[in-house]
Amino acid sequence: MAWRKALEKGYKRVGDISEQFQLSPNEETQLAEIISHYPMLIPEYYMSLINPQDKNDPIRRMCIPDLIEEENDGFLDTSGETENTVMTGMQHKYPQTVMILSTNQCAMYCRHCFRKRMVGITEEETVSKLPGIVDYIKTHKEINNILISGGDSFMNSNEAIQDYLESFTSIPHIDFIRFGTRMPVVLPQRITEDRELISLLSAYTRKKQIYIVTQFNHPRELTPQAVQAVDYLKQAGCIVRNQTVLLKGVNDQAEVLADLLNGLVKIGVIPYYIFQCRSVLGVKNQFQLPLSQGSSIVEQAKRKLSGQAKSVRYAMAHVSGKIEILGSMGDNSMIFKYHQAKNVDDASRIFIQKVTTTLGWLEDISQEGTCK
Numbered sequence: 001m002a003w004r005k006a007l008e009k010g011y012k013r014v015g016d017i018s019e020q021f022q023l024s025p026n027e028e029t030q031l032a033e034i035i036s037h038y039p040m041l042i043p044e045y046y047m048s049l050i051n052p053q054d055k056n057d058p059i060r061r062m063c064i065p066d067l068i069e070e071e072n073d074g075f076l077d078t079s080g081e082t083e084n085t086v087m088t089g090m091q092h093k094y095p096q097t098v099m100i101l102s103t104n105q106c107a108m109y110c111r112h113c114f115r116k117r118m119v120g121i122t123e124e125e126t127v128s129k130l131p132g133i134v135d136y137i138k139t140h141k142e143i144n145n146i147l148i149s150g151g152d153s154f155m156n157s158n159e160a161i162q163d164y165l166e167s168f169t170s171i172p173h174i175d176f177i178r179f180g181t182r183m184p185v186v187l188p189q190r191i192t193e194d195r196e197l198i199s200l201l202s203a204y205t206r207k208k209q210i211y212i213v214t215q216f217n218h219p220r221e222l223t224p225q226a227v228q229a230v231d232y233l234k235q236a237g238c239i240v241r242n243q244t245v246l247l248k249g250v251n252d253q254a255e256v257l258a259d260l261l262n263g264l265v266k267i268g269v270i271p272y273y274i275f276q277c278r279s280v281l282g283v284k285n286q287f288q289l290p291l292s293q294g295s296s297i298v299e300q301a302k303r304k305l306s307g308q309a310k311s312v313r314y315a316m317a318h319v320s321g322k323i324e325i326l327g328s329m330g331d332n333s334m335i336f337k338y339h340q341a342k343n344v345d346d347a348s349r350i351f352i353q354k355v356t357t358t359l360g361w362l363e364d365i366s367q368e369g370t371c372k
């Protein structure tokens with residue numbers, strides 16, 4: 001497979017990037033240490049999007065390791081994934097949805113990944129026995145959709161993808177299936193040069209609607225190759241939607257964010273979340289913006305958007321649920337609303353929270369809406 005060969009040739013070691021980014025011997029040593037526990041893999045295609053003259057290039061920030069990743073601030077599991085795991089490789093947080101960790105592999109290891117604890121490192125959390133998962137879903141009739149995530153779900157072989165689709169599309173109470181993948185963004189040839197994958201998706205989406213959930217974070221990622229990959233998926237009958245992560249130094253300007261969201265709508269991809277960057281160890285200090293600043297950027301960007309693009313929600317994937325960040329009250333407080341709640345009593349709950357100008361995450365929310 002051409003895409004597998006492209007990954008074999010990807011940039012993995014410090015020596016692969018040292019000359020291009022003019023790393024000093026000291027930087028080489030430090031980055032090698034980072035890569036030993038937070039792996040690096042960058043396909044040639046994605047590397048070609050970087051402007052090597054610009055140390056602060058947004059594409060570079062998303063894929064080249066930075067010394068700040070070593071700062072000891074943040075948590076490994078900010079969304080309570082461990083406590084939502086009902087069997088190895090499957091999480092069941094909301095009644096109607098299960099999420100499958102199908103692989104720990106990605107075509108590109110995003111420096112901002114919230115599963116940095118596992119991607120490219122350990123298979124402890126990923127699926128080992130599909131039949132047990134299928135049995136669980138069959139006996140839980142409240143589940144109507146399945147998210148196949150990872151890692152990157154399109155890192156699975158076509159045979160493995162077919163196994164998932166064959167198993168899940170035969171369950172009567174499943175309405176739709178989602179694949180979480182950054183392949184259209186980081187390695188579009190996985191889609192454009194693999195007719196077998198497109199045939200599979202085309203066949204199974206006629207049985208149960210398939211959604212592709214991808215993650216474009218910057219308008220420069222919307223290249224002709226990426227647009228072609230999206231086109232192939234749409235022609236196969238899949239619905240393509242986008243989740244953006246709000247990232248310091250990447251898309252934290254209203255114009256950039258608006259260009260991205262308008263660009264997505266232009267190619268028929270509906271943006272549905274802008275996620276607040278989580279307080280992840282190795283991520284927080286490099287990429288997280290304060291909530292008040294993030295809200296201001298999103299609101300300014302929205303002024304440049306059509307209604308289609310404005311359907312996006314600025315949200316945080318919290319331990320207690322998906323919390324929409326509705327906006328600022330102008331008196332150091334902000335309004336939030338549960339979009340998805342783990343606890344039924346929180347469903348649709350709106351609350352007001354005092355925030356400092358530096359607060360980037362809500363750690364512990366009481367029923368009164370106070371953050372401890």
Ligand code: SF4
Pocket residue numbers: 105106107108109110112113114115119150151152181182
């Ligand atoms: S593709 Fe997804 S899972 Fe993989 S590193 Fe990027 S954000 Fe993490």
